[in-house]
Amino acid sequence: MAKLPDHVGIDFGTHTVKAVELKNISTKPELANLGVQLTPKGVINSEERQDQKKLAEALKVLYANSKIKNVNVVMALPEFSVFTRFLEFPGVKVEELKKAVQYEAKQYIPIPLEQVQMSYIIIGFNQEKNAPRVLLVAAPRKTIEIYMNVANFANLDLIAIETESVAMGRAMFRSMGKKDCVMLDFGANSTDMSIMTNGALVFSQSIPIGSDALTQSIVNTFNFDYNRAEQFKRGYGLLPNVVEGKIYNALLPIIGSLMTEVRRGVEFYKNKTMSAAPVEYLLNGDGSLLPGLPEFVSKSLGVSAQIANPWLNISVDNKYKNILSKAGSSYSVAIGLALKDE
Numbered sequence: 025m026a027k028l029p030d031h032v033g034i035d036f037g038t039h040t041v042k043a044v045e046l047k048n049i050s051t052k053p054e055l056a057n058l059g060v061q062l063t064p065k066g067v068i069n070s071e072e073r074q075d076q077k078k079l080a081e082a083l084k085v086l087y088a089n090s091k092i093k094n095v096n097v098v099m100a101l102p103e104f105s106v107f108t109r110f111l112e113f114p115g116v117k118v119e120e121l122k123k124a125v126q127y128e129a130k131q132y133i134p135i136p137l138e139q140v141q142m143s144y145i146i147i148g149f150n151q152e153k154n155a156p157r158v159l160l161v162a163a164p165r166k167t168i169e170i171y172m173n174v175a176n177f178a179n180l181d182l183i184a185i186e187t188e189s190v191a192m193g194r195a196m197f198r199s200m201g202k203k204d205c206v207m208l209d210f211g212a213n214s215t216d217m218s219i220m221t222n223g224a225l226v227f228s229q230s231i232p233i234g235s236d237a238l239t240q241s242i243v244n245t246f247n248f249d250y251n252r253a254e255q256f257k258r259g260y261g262l263l264p265n266v267v268e269g270k271i272y273n274a275l276l277p278i279i280g281s282l283m284t285e286v287r288r289g290v291e292f293y294k295n296k297t298m299s300a301a302p303v304e305y306l307l308n309g310d311g312s313l314l315p316g317l318p319e320f321v322s323k324s325l326g327v328s329a330q331i332a333n334p335w336l337n338i339s340v341d342n343k344y345k346n347i348l349s350k351a352g353s354s355y356s357v358a359i360g361l362a363l364k365d366e
């Protein structure tokens with residue numbers, strides 16, 4: 025595969041757009057620039073050109089504010105818009121895989137195959153079953169077109185596109201040296217979950233419960249206005265012993281449902297692969313800043329959870345240290361995209 029030049033990784037979320045520009049990506053990565061911009065409402069994944077233009081405008085503002093000049097960009101498709109599936113093919117030879125994957129894909133992808141761009145990665149071999157193991161990734165062509173349009177409207181050169189979970193896996197591997205872990209990305213509207221084993225991504229799913237639902241639960245319980253509820257969420261989160269545990273109790277049903285979904289994901293993975301799941305959990309995204317979250321996840325799932333630090337092994341100028349000490353884990357996807365070197 026061709027080597028990619030140094031570029032900007034852009035992570036589109038429903039709440040924020042984040043950009044990370046790195047230098048020397050193949051040798052000694054160094055942060056060149058960093059930017060965040062609020063996402064205009066309702067534009068993510070919209071097929072309307074007007075919405076795509078709005079998103080491009082937000083990108084232009086982000087570029088101007090953070091003084092980024094590099095027009096080469098790599099973007100991530102939101103996890104909820106892609107299909108990924110772990111598959112095994114007993115008795116199938118590597119040269120026959122392409123056909124076999126195509127055939128199997130029909131069963132798993134809920135839209136006609138002509139409408140998706142599909143790729144697969146061979147991620148290992150099951151000796152017992154004599155079966156190559158494959159991760160199938162498919163994205164609707166329409167969704168890919170959306171991001172190509174956004175790049176065009178913003179006068180940027182889209183040099184590659186991938187999924188959020190693949191980017192995050194790269195960030196965790198390159199920065200933290202993690203090869204076996206469960207990654208959780210706490211966003212505004214959804215929480216993405218992915219599993220990496222032996223340095224390869226083997227499972228991913230988007231769970232439609234995000235951190236905004238936690239704020240909403242505080243609104244509903246205490247009749248607070250939204251901003252006040254947001255402050256309480258960020259201030260007290262899941263700390264059980266503050267304000268008589270009232271915020272904790274208000275968040276419990278939502279975060280509890282989320283943990284149930286994560287557990288289901290792990291069970292699915294275990295049944296599919298007949299192997300144990302990693303017990304190390306890395307928490308990412310702005311929603312991971314919720315006070316008490318690592319302790320809660322650890323206890324609730326019986327695992328070892330910590331906030332990820334995607335900045336390890338990247339040289340960072342002192343002027344950024346303050347931002348990163350508060351919200352380092354927000355940038356994992358953007359960093360992973362920026363680190364893509366081929």
Ligand SMILES: Nc1ncnc2c1ncn2[C@@H]1O[C@H](COP(=O)(O)OP(=O)(O)OP(=O)(O)O)[C@@H](O)[C@H]1O
Binds near residue numbers: 311312
């Ligand atoms: N300090 C904090 N403590 C707790 N939650 C926070 C904090 N800062 C931001 N959040 C929450 O994080 C969420 C936004 O996270 P992020 O910017 O990663 O989302 P996104 O990637 O844009 O969204 P999505 O992945 O759902 O499309 C919001 O719900 C916000 O309330």
Ligand SMILES: [Mg+2]
Binds near residue numbers: 036038209210309
């Ligand atoms: Mg996100």
